[in-house]
Every structure is written in C-alpha cells, then in structure tokens.
Amino acid sequence: LAKTTQPISMDSYEGQEVNITCSHNNIATNDYITWYQQFPSQGPRFIIQGYKTKVTNEVASLFIPADRKSSTLSLPRVSLSDTAVYYCLVGGRGTGNQFYFGTGTSLTVIP
Amino acid sequence: ETGVTQTPRHLVMGMTNKKSLKCEQHLGHNAMYWYKQSAKKPLELMFVYNFKEQTENNSVPSRFSPECPNSSHLFLHLHTLQPEDSALYLCASSNDRANTGELFFGEGSRLTVL
Numbered sequence: 001l002a003k004t005t006q007p008i009s010m011d012s013y014e015g016q017e018v019n020i021t022c023s024h025n026n027i028a029t030n031d032y033i034t035w036y037q038q039f040p041s042q043g044p045r046f047i048i049q050g051y052k053t054k055v056t057n058e059v060a061s062l063f064i065p066a067d068r069k070s071s072t073l074s075l076p077r078v079s080l081s082d083t084a085v086y087y088c089l090v091g092g093r094g095t096g097n098q099f100y101f102g103t104g105t106s107l108t109v110i111p
Numbered sequence: 112e113t114g115v116t117q118t119p120r121h122l123v124m125g126m127t128n129k130k131s132l133k134c135e136q137h138l139g140h141n142a143m144y145w146y147k148q149s150a151k152k153p154l155e156l157m158f159v160y161n162f163k164e165q166t167e168n169n170s171v172p173s174r175f176s177p178e179c180p181n182s183s184h185l186f187l188h189l190h191t192l193q194p195e196d197s198a199l200y201l202c203a204s205s206n207d208r209a210n211t212g213e214l215f216f217g218e219g220s221r222l223t224v225l
Contacts (some may be wrong), residue, residue: 009135032211043201043216044154091212097142097161097205099212103155108166 004088004102005022005093011108018075022088028062033064036087038104044087063071068102083109114138117202117217124192125225130188132220143185144214145177146201154201160185190203192224 005023012018021078036044038105048055050062050071061074074081075082115136124130131168136143145157157166160179174196176188186203199221 032213034212035216036214039220041221043115043219044212044214045113045201045216049211049213073168089212089214097144098167099144099205099214100124100156101146103153110222 003100004090006086006102006105007107008103009108010079011110014079015077018078018107019041019051020073020075020084020088020107021070022102023070024088027068027090028092029059031061031090033068033091034089034091035062035071035073036061036101038065038085038087043091044101047086052078078107078109080109080111083107113215113217115202115215115217117200117205119219119220121221121223123223123225124189126192128192129188130187132200132222133204134185134186134187134217136183136202136204136215138204138206140204140206140214140215141182143179143182144203144205145185145187146203146216148199148201148219150177150198154205158187163209168224189222193220194224197222197224 034046034049039043048060048062055062063072085104085106101107118133143160146154148154157168157171158177163179176185201218201219203216205214
C-alpha cells in the first residue's frame with residue numbers, strides 16, 4: 001500500500017496561491033492520486049484526481065511529475081472558507097478497495 | 112449532498128447499550144466503507160464491502176459488527192463500546208469498476224460513549 005506524507009499544517013493569507021505537496025514514493029503503476037478537503041465534523045469531499053502530468057478543474061490544479069513519487073495540490077487565491085484539512089490519497093485497481101488516508105495537511109487561511 | 116446518507120447524525124450511548132449506525136447510498140456504487148475519525152486524527156479504515164462481501168477488516172474489535180445486506184446499504188452494529196470509541200464514524204461508497212480512489216462520503220455519525 002502506498003504510504004503518503006504531507007506537511008502537518010500550513011498557513012496562508014487570503015488571496016494567495018497555496019501549494020500542498022504529498023510524497024508517495026512507493027506508488028504503484030495502477031494507483032491514482034486523489035485529494036480531499038475536510039471541514040470539522042463533516043465527511044471529506046473530493047477535490048481533484050489525477051494519474052500523471054497536470055489536471056485542472058474549477059477549484060484546483062494537481063501537478064504530478066513524471067516519476068509520480070509526489071504530487072502537488074494548488075489552490076488559487078484562497079479565501080477564509082478554504083480553511084480545512086486536505087488529504088492526499090493514493091490507490092487504485094492494484095490495491096483493491098483498501099484506501100488508507102494519511103495525516104493530512106491542516107490549512108489555515110489568515111485574513 | 113453527496114448521495115451518501117448516514118443516520119443518526121448524533122448518537123449518545125452507554126457502555127452496555129446496543130445501537131446501530133446506518134448508511135445508504137443512491138449512487139449505484141458497489142463498494143462501501145466504514146471509517147473512524149477520532150478527535151483531531153486522520154481517518155482510520157475499518158471495513159470494506161465489495162458487492163456485499165467483506166473484503167477488509169482492519170483489525171477492528173468485535174464490539175463493532177458491520178452488515179451489508181445489499182450494495183446500497185451498510186450498517187455498523189455497536190455493542191458494549193468503550194469511551195475511547197467516541198468518534199465520528201464516516202461511511203463512504205465508490206464505483207468498484209472504476210476503483211480509482213474517488214470516494215463519496217456521508218456527513219458522518221458523531222458517536223459519544225458515556
């Protein structure tokens with residue numbers, strides 16, 4: 001199972017771009033990289049998913065280098081409502097349905 | 112609204128009680144999960160069901176008993192719990208045929224054991 005490592009916490013000012021990096025050195029060929037956002041006392045919410053290179057949607061971008069041993073979630077122009085815990089999840093067909101979350105990164109957006 | 116509904120949202124029980132948590136998904140998925148999240152801790156995978164068959168039991172104590180009668184419903188039966196079992200219990204579902212790690216979570220059931 002691919003283990004993930006993220007910074008425990010980050011602070012950012014409103015309006016700035018935030019980049020959160022996740023390390024997953026033993027990612028398997030069939031694994032996808034998925035990022036989730038979680039607010040207190042709520043279930044995690046899907047943000048973005050990718051396999052390689054770059055993926056962009058209306059809320060974030062995901063950058064994955066060629067070796068796929070890390071990934072970076074990029075949140076453009078964060079607001080106070082982006083204060084949450086962000087989880088990187090690695091898994092896929094090769095691991096069945098065994099999706100283990102890491103410690104996550106607690107992002108605090110400062111006014 | 113994620114398409115995954117958990118009830119009850121809040122539950123307080125004594126150590127000798129028997130209660131159940133219910134999860135229902137309306138997404139046509141065939142894999143369902145129970146996660147436990149204690150205060151300020153990451154999610155811990157408890158059980159995985161795939162096409163109603165249990166495929167993962169992550170060394171969970173027997174006082175937690177899952178049940179998956181069909182692909183849309185998942186239960187977690189609770190009995191003789193301990194105060195340290197107080198946590199947010201999250202249900203999730205996914206499309207096993209895709210199996211990429213895109214999980215859809217419910218809002219959780221906040222359990223307090225007195």
